Amino acid sequence: MAIKPEVLTALLQKDLAEAGCCESNTLFPGISVRDTFAVSIRNSLTKKLVSNVAKDADDKALNKFLVVNEGCKNWTLRIDNSKTETLVGLLRQVLYEFWYKPSATCKGGAPLFDHPYDILEKGRVGPGSNIGASGGSFYAKLFSSRLTCSDPSLYFWYKRYIRSFPEFSNAEIIRIQNYGEASITSSSRLSFVPKNDEISRVICIEPTLNTFYQLGIAHILEDRLNERFGISLSSQPFKNRDLARLGSITDGLSTIDLSSASDSMSLEMLRYFLPADFYNQLIKYRCKSIDIKGRGTVELGMVSTMGNGFTFPLQTILFSCIVIAAARFRSNPIDGKGSDRLWGVFGDDIVCPREITADVICLLNTLGFTVNDEKTFVEGPFRESCGADFFNGVDIRGIYIKKVDTPQALNVAVNQLIRFSTKSGIQLRHTIKLLLSEIKVKLFVPPYEDLSSGIHVPYEFVREHFPRNRDTQSVLYELWIPRTKYLRIKDQGFILCPRGYKRLIYNPSGLLLSFLQGEVNGCSIGVRTDTIRYVRKRRSSSFWMGRGVSERDHFDYALDWQRWESVVAEYIER
Numbered sequence: 001m002a003i004k005p006e007v008l009t010a011l012l013q014k015d016l017a018e019a020g021c022c023e024s025n026t027l028f029p030g031i032s033v034r035d036t037f038a039v040s041i042r043n044s045l046t047k048k049l050v051s052n053v054a055k056d057a058d059d060k061a062l063n064k065f066l067v068v069n070e071g072c073k074n075w076t077l078r079i080d081n082s083k084t085e086t087l088v089g090l091l092r093q094v095l096y097e098f099w100y101k102p103s104a105t106c107k108g109g110a111p112l113f114d115h116p117y118d119i120l121e122k123g124r125v126g127p128g129s130n131i132g133a134s135g136g137s138f139y140a141k142l143f144s145s146r147l148t149c150s151d152p153s154l155y156f157w158y159k160r161y162i163r164s165f166p167e168f169s170n171a172e173i174i175r176i177q178n179y180g181e182a183s184i185t186s187s188s189r190l191s192f193v194p195k196n197d198e199i200s201r202v203i204c205i206e207p208t209l210n211t212f213y214q215l216g217i218a219h220i221l222e223d224r225l226n227e228r229f230g231i232s233l234s235s236q237p238f239k240n241r242d243l244a245r246l247g248s249i250t251d252g253l254s255t256i257d258l259s260s261a262s263d264s265m266s267l268e269m270l271r272y273f274l275p276a277d278f279y280n281q282l283i284k285y286r287c288k289s290i291d292i293k294g295r296g297t298v299e300l301g302m303v304s305t306m307g308n309g310f311t312f313p314l315q316t317i318l319f320s321c322i323v324i325a326a327a328r329f330r331s332n333p334i335d336g337k338g339s340d341r342l343w344g345v346f347g348d349d350i351v352c353p354r355e356i357t358a359d360v361i362c363l364l365n366t367l368g369f370t371v372n373d374e375k376t377f378v379e380g381p382f383r384e385s386c387g388a389d390f391f392n393g394v395d396i397r398g399i400y401i402k403k404v405d406t407p408q409a410l411n412v413a414v415n416q417l418i419r420f421s422t423k424s425g426i427q428l429r430h431t432i433k434l435l436l437s438e439i440k441v442k443l444f445v446p447p448y449e450d451l452s453s454g455i456h457v458p459y460e461f462v463r464e465h466f467p468r469n470r471d472t473q474s475v476l477y478e479l480w481i482p483r484t485k486y487l488r489i490k491d492q493g494f495i496l497c498p499r500g501y502k503r504l505i506y507n508p509s510g511l512l513l514s515f516l517q518g519e520v521n522g523c524s525i526g527v528r529t530d531t532i533r534y535v536r537k538r539r540s541s542s543f544w545m546g547r548g549v550s551e552r553d554h555f556d557y558a559l560d561w562q563r564w565e566s567v568v569a570e571y572i573e574r
Contacts, residue, residue: 002405005046011430037424045396061200072266073301090325099278116157123216130208134502143510147182148207155182188287204307213285214309221313236346237386243351244385249393254357255385257375261348281468298397320345326359410454421563453479458565459544474540483533486524
């Protein structure tokens, strides 16, 4: 039986009381660093724990989504003073400069893309669900499923484009023989995923070809983001964290967080601010409405939702341009993209110089976004961005336990709490002891293994039980690893699917393309499943502590590993 959140909370309170930590749930002037750790973990430990989901969790999420969508439909530009008018003009200018690249042959600059082929060249399918798809793999979606799209023109240009690639064209012919031409699905489909016990998270499932185009657009936008602003979505979270840390020390940078930002990009707002070409390209590849079970079809007032492939880069572009526009208003030249750039945007996580914060917030409000006051920090010693919390330069991020119903989830919780105890100097003996007691089979692994693979320990802890091989100097140990399910490609011309997985046709041209994509390994294709199953495996290591932890992991790069060894010895029996 899973541990109840209230039990964990009670044991944590007991640990914090025995450690002499303050009882406050909020930071206050003069608070010690050690007490900030206590405040942080007290507020975080069970906040995202999914154990007893409320019956109305989906309804709450749906109602919130519908309210935001209605707000998008009713958006109107409100300019109250000359300052707002100037900021609005500057933002439109920055967005124009983003979309139109300087060109010697095109007066005023060339748009980033203006033809479906530009997008299809970068198109791809993501790992998530799509309407009509028989699975989440590249092969299943494009070569062994009913293709879906929101507009016939998407399929028309897709077919014309793949004619230039004989194998791709042949794969589509085989698919058509089994499933027919693409189906027109004008609406996306609303779904829910767990967020916490109180409320779910809304996601939208898109037609397959829409996703293919949307992710192509995302690729182009991400390249332009890097070129124009020096923002790479793969590395920007780490830069934002470094900026948040700097802001907590100097008080010169603000961190801004928004509520429901991805759902608040109003169509009318973007129609006004974006260049017409940019706006028209976006709406061409979006779904205009969404199907909601029990509610029918609802028209979308937002340009896109989470589930749409270009939502995240579009957010990042819009908020980056807002920061640039605010800086220009204050004659603060921050357009540079070097390593010394003191601003950063990743989705709705915004870090900007403190002197332009009021102007950034003014623009955000004008565009219809809601600033989350609880997670926005303009002054003081605390800053938060991209999953890192800093107090006077110290990472005080708490631990968010999401599940405690499997041995792997318990391993994650124990490993995280031991590291938190190492960082903070606060003993969490009762909390960790309870979690350890629920793990029936304890597997001890090196600290560079995945958090779910076992309990991280130093080699000295297991030296007697895991002796080194005299010849290879390697250590043999056991760990939990996720079990991948596979589609088996048979010589007889069929594909053997795992139990519970939809049947797939044998499409040799599609299989060749999937092989070239790197999806086919030998005679199998790995597939994702909603439930992760783990198996015990043996693995050897010649340097148990040698690898440490990636320096890019903000939670661990500053960990004192000698102290961590002592903390492990305190909590875990040999």
